[in-house]
Amino acid sequence: MVIATGRINLKLKTLKDLKGPKGYPFVGNIPRLDVPNIHRQFEDWSDEFGDVFRLNLGFTSQTVVTRPSIIQHIYRDRPDGFIRAKKMDSILRDGGVHGLFNAEGEEWELHRKILAKGLDVKHQKQFYPAMLKVIERLYNKWSKDAETGEPFDIQRDLLRFTVDVTASLAFGIDMNTLEQTGGAIQDHMDKVFPMIFKRINQPILLYKYFKTRDDKDFDAAVAEMNKLIDVFIQSGKDKIKANPALKANPSNVLEAILNAAEEEGDFGTKEVRGNLLTLLLAGEDTTAHTLSWMIFLLTQHSDAQEGLRTEADEILGAHSWMTAYDLQGKLRYTDATAMESMRFKPVAPGMLFQATRDVVIEEFKFVEGQKVIIQTRAGAMKEENFTEAESFNPKRWLKESRCPIHNTDASSPFGGGARFCPGRNLAMLEIKMVISMLFKNFNIEMVTDHSDIREVLAFTMMASDYKVRLSKRT
Numbered sequence: 001m002v003i004a005t006g007r008i009n010l011k012l013k014t015l016k017d018l019k020g021p022k023g024y025p026f027v028g029n030i031p032r033l034d035v036p037n038i039h040r041q042f043e044d045w046s047d048e049f050g051d052v053f054r055l056n057l058g059f060t061s062q063t064v065v066t067r068p069s070i071i072q073h074i075y076r077d078r079p080d081g082f083i084r085a086k087k088m089d090s091i092l093r094d095g096g097v098h099g100l101f102n103a104e105g106e107e108w109e110l111h112r113k114i115l116a117k118g119l120d121v122k123h124q125k126q127f128y129p130a131m132l133k134v135i136e137r138l139y140n141k142w143s144k145d146a147e148t149g150e151p152f153d154i155q156r157d158l159l160r161f162t163v164d165v166t167a168s169l170a171f172g173i174d175m176n177t178l179e180q181t182g183g184a185i186q187d188h189m190d191k192v193f194p195m196i197f198k199r200i201n202q203p204i205l206l207y208k209y210f211k212t213r214d215d216k217d218f219d220a221a222v223a224e225m226n227k228l229i230d231v232f233i234q235s236g237k238d239k240i241k242a243n244p245a246l247k248a249n250p251s252n253v254l255e256a257i258l259n260a261a262e263e264e265g266d267f268g269t270k271e272v273r274g275n276l277l278t279l280l281l282a283g284e285d286t287t288a289h290t291l292s293w294m295i296f297l298l299t300q301h302s303d304a305q306e307g308l309r310t311e312a313d314e315i316l317g318a319h320s321w322m323t324a325y326d327l328q329g330k331l332r333y334t335d336a337t338a339m340e341s342m343r344f345k346p347v348a349p350g351m352l353f354q355a356t357r358d359v360v361i362e363e364f365k366f367v368e369g370q371k372v373i374i375q376t377r378a379g380a381m382k383e384e385n386f387t388e389a390e391s392f393n394p395k396r397w398l399k400e401s402r403c404p405i406h407n408t409d410a411s412s413p414f415g416g417g418a419r420f421c422p423g424r425n426l427a428m429l430e431i432k433m434v435i436s437m438l439f440k441n442f443n444i445e446m447v448t449d450h451s452d453i454r455e456v457l458a459f460t461m462m463a464s465d466y467k468v469r470l471s472k473r474t
C-alpha cells in the first residue's frame with residue numbers, strides 16, 4: 001500500500017531518479033567518504049545535487065534528505081512509517097545498548113513510558129538539590145582554574161558534569177566524577193560512540209567475524225561500564241527492599257526500570273542494563289558537546305557574552321549559580337543562545353532511518369526497506385529558512401526580536417514526532433545552570449586558535465580538543 005501525503009505529484013521520483021555524486025564501479029561513493037567529516041560532505045553534496053540525493057554504496061544505495069519539510073514528515077511518521085535503521089540497531093545491541101533509543105514497536109512504547117516519566121519536570125524538581133551539589137563542584141573547580149590562570153581542558157569538566165547530573169537524576173547516585181583526579185567512567189564511555197559510528201559506516205560488519213585491537217578495547221570498555229551499571233542496579237534493588245513504597249511510587253528512572261523488570265514479562269536484564277547504558281551515553285555526550293560548542297561560539301561573540309552576563313547578574317542576583325529550579329524560566333537569553341548555538345553546531349546533525357512501508361512524501365516515493373539519512377544543518381544554514389542565516393544572532397529566538405524568516409522546522413536539534421528527545425528539558429536545564437554560572441562569575445578566553453578547532457563526527461558531532469583560560473569577574 002502507498003501512503004500519499006503532502007502535495008500530490010504525478011511524476012514521483014524514486015531512488016533511481018535521484019542525482020548524486022559520481023561513484024566508482026562496484027564500490028560507488030565509498031572510497032570518497034570522509035567518515036569523521038561525512039556530515040559536511042553531505043551538506044556540500046546537498047548544495048550540488050539537491051535537497052534529496054542518492055548516495056551510492058556499491059551494491060546498495062541510500063537516500064540523503066536535507067529538506068526540512070520532508071525531515072519533519074519522517075519524524076512524525078514514526079513509530080509506524082519509519083524506524084531507526086536495522087543495521088544501527090544490530091550494532092547497538094552488539095555493544096550492549098538494548099534500550100529506548102533503538103527499540104521499536106511495542107517494545108519502544110514500553111521503554112518510552114518508563115524512561116520519559118523518570119526524566120519529567122516533577123523528577124527534575126525533586127532532584128534539583130542533588131544537581132545543585134554538582135554545579136557547586138563545577139564552580140569550585142573553575143574557581144581554582146581561575147586562580148591559577150592556567151589554560152585547561154574545559155570539555156573534560158563538561159563531560160564529568162553531565163554524567164554526574166544524569167546519575168543523580170536518573171539513578172539517585174552521587175558519582176562525583178568531577179572531583180575524581182584520575183581516570184573516570186568517561187575514559188570507557190569515550191570509546192563507545194566512536195566505535196559504534198565506525199561500525200555503522202563499515203559496508204561489511206567485519207567485527208562479527210574477526211576482532212581487531214580496537215574492537216577488543218571497545219568490548220573491554222563496555223564490560224567496564226556494565227560492571228558499574230551492575231553496581232547501580234544493586235543499589236536500586238537495595239533501596240526498594242529497604243523501602244517497599246518505592247514499588248508503587250519509584251523516585252527515579254532506575255527504580256522505575258527495576259519495577260518494570262519485575263512486573264513486565266518483556267523487560268529483562270538486557271533491557272535493564274541496556275536502558276541504563278542508553279541514559280548514560282545519551283545524557284553525557286550530547287549535552288556536554290553542546291555546551292562545548294556554545295563556548296566555542298561565545299568566545300567569538302563578545303556581544304552575546306555581554307547579554308549572558310547581564311541576564312545572569314539580574315536573575316541570579318547575589319548567588320553564584322541558579323539556586324532555585326524555577327529561575328530557569330527567566331533565563332530567556334541563555335535559552336536563546338543555546339538554540340542559536342545548536343542551529344550552528346547541532347551535536348546530532350544526522351540520523352539514519354528506514355521506511356517500513358511504501359511512503360510518498362511531496363514529489364518522492366520511498367519504498368519499504370529504503371534507508372534514509374537525514375541531515376539537519378543544511379536547511380538550518382539557508383536564507384530561505386533563517387534571515388541572515390550565517391550570522392550568529394541569539395535574539396532571533398526571542399519572540400520580541402524574531403527575524404522575518406524563522407522556520408523552526410529547519411532547526412530541530414532534539415528531533416521530532418513521537419520519538420523526540422525525552423532528555424530535552426533536562427539538557428536545557430543543565431545548559432542554563434552551567435552557562436549562567438560561568439558568565440555570572442568568570443571571564444573566559446579561548447586559548448586554542450578557533451581556526452584549529454574542528455568538527456569531529458563520531459555518532460555525536462564534537463569539537464576537537466581545545467583549551468580555555470578563566471579569570472574571576474571583578
Ligand code: HEM
Nearest residue numbers: 101282283286287290348413414415416419420421423427
Ligand atoms: C543538548 C543535549 C541533547 C541533544 C541535542 C539530544 C538530541 C537527541 C536527538 C536528535 C534524538 C533523536 C530524536 C528523534 O529520533 O527524533 C535524541 C533521542 C534521545 N535522547 Fe537526547 N539529546 C540531548 C540530551 C539528552 C539527555 C540529557 C538524555 C537523557 C538523560 C537524552 C536521552 C535520549 C533518549 C533516551 C533518546 C531516544 C528517544 C527515543 O528513541 O524514543 N538526550 N536526543
